[in-house]
Amino acid sequence: MSEQGQQxxxxxxxxxxxxxxxxxxxxxxxxxxxxxxxxxDGDQEAAxxxxxxxxxxxxxxQQAKQMLAQRLQNEE
Numbered sequence: 001m002s003e004q005g006q007q008x009x010x011x012x013x014x015x016x017x018x019x020x021x022x023x024x025x026x027x028x029x030x031x032x033x034x035x036x037x038x039x040x041d042g043d044q045e046a047a048x049x050x051x052x053x054x055x056x057x058x059x060x061x062q063q064a065k066q067m068l069a070q071r072l073q074n075e076e
Contacts, residue, residue: 014071021064027057 010018031053038047 014068017064017068017071021061021068024057024060024064028054028061031057 031050034050035047035054038044038050
Protein backbone atom coordinates (compact mmCIF):
# COMPACT_ATOMS: atom_id res chain seq x y z
CA MET A 1 0.00 0.00 0.00
CA SER A 2 1.38 3.42 -0.88
CA GLU A 3 1.63 6.29 1.57
CA GLN A 4 -1.76 7.49 0.35
CA GLY A 5 -3.30 4.09 1.00
CA GLN A 6 -1.76 3.95 4.44
CA GLN A 7 -3.17 7.38 5.28
CA UNK A 8 -6.70 6.67 4.06
CA UNK A 9 -6.99 2.99 4.90
CA UNK A 10 -8.22 2.36 1.35
CA UNK A 11 -6.22 0.20 -1.05
CA UNK A 12 -4.79 2.20 -3.94
CA UNK A 13 -6.74 0.24 -6.55
CA UNK A 14 -10.00 1.05 -4.75
CA UNK A 15 -9.02 4.63 -3.97
CA UNK A 16 -8.21 5.22 -7.63
CA UNK A 17 -11.59 3.85 -8.71
CA UNK A 18 -13.33 6.03 -6.14
CA UNK A 19 -11.42 9.05 -7.44
CA UNK A 20 -12.36 8.28 -11.05
CA UNK A 21 -15.98 7.72 -10.02
CA UNK A 22 -16.07 11.09 -8.26
CA UNK A 23 -14.27 13.03 -10.99
CA UNK A 24 -16.33 11.50 -13.79
CA UNK A 25 -19.55 12.26 -11.91
CA UNK A 26 -18.46 15.86 -11.45
CA UNK A 27 -17.54 16.06 -15.14
CA UNK A 28 -21.02 14.89 -16.13
CA UNK A 29 -22.60 17.73 -14.17
CA UNK A 30 -20.15 20.35 -15.41
CA UNK A 31 -20.14 19.39 -19.07
CA UNK A 32 -23.93 18.98 -19.12
CA UNK A 33 -24.11 22.70 -18.38
CA UNK A 34 -21.87 23.27 -21.43
CA UNK A 35 -24.31 21.25 -23.55
CA UNK A 36 -27.15 23.44 -22.35
CA UNK A 37 -25.15 26.63 -22.99
CA UNK A 38 -24.32 25.53 -26.54
CA UNK A 39 -27.93 24.56 -27.23
CA UNK A 40 -29.15 27.90 -25.90
CA ASP A 41 -26.66 29.64 -28.20
CA GLY A 42 -27.78 27.53 -31.18
CA ASP A 43 -24.35 25.89 -31.55
CA GLN A 44 -25.30 22.31 -32.37
CA GLU A 45 -21.74 21.31 -33.23
CA ALA A 46 -20.48 22.26 -29.76
CA ALA A 47 -23.58 20.76 -28.11
CA UNK A 48 -22.93 17.42 -29.85
CA UNK A 49 -19.26 17.52 -28.90
CA UNK A 50 -20.06 18.20 -25.25
CA UNK A 51 -22.81 15.57 -25.25
CA UNK A 52 -20.25 12.99 -26.37
CA UNK A 53 -18.06 13.94 -23.43
CA UNK A 54 -21.03 13.60 -21.07
CA UNK A 55 -21.76 10.12 -22.45
CA UNK A 56 -18.12 9.03 -22.10
CA UNK A 57 -18.07 10.19 -18.49
CA UNK A 58 -21.37 8.44 -17.76
CA UNK A 59 -19.87 5.25 -19.15
CA UNK A 60 -16.78 5.71 -16.95
CA UNK A 61 -19.04 6.20 -13.91
CA GLN A 62 -20.89 2.96 -14.61
CA GLN A 63 -17.69 1.00 -15.22
CA ALA A 64 -16.04 2.36 -12.08
CA LYS A 65 -19.12 1.51 -9.99
CA GLN A 66 -19.17 -2.05 -11.32
CA MET A 67 -15.46 -2.57 -10.80
CA LEU A 68 -15.51 -1.08 -7.32
CA ALA A 69 -18.51 -3.15 -6.24
CA GLN A 70 -16.86 -6.32 -7.52
CA ARG A 71 -13.57 -5.59 -5.78
CA LEU A 72 -15.20 -4.66 -2.49
CA GLN A 73 -17.22 -7.89 -2.50
CA ASN A 74 -14.04 -9.89 -3.09
CA GLU A 75 -12.37 -8.31 -0.05
CA GLU A 76 -14.93 -9.69 2.39
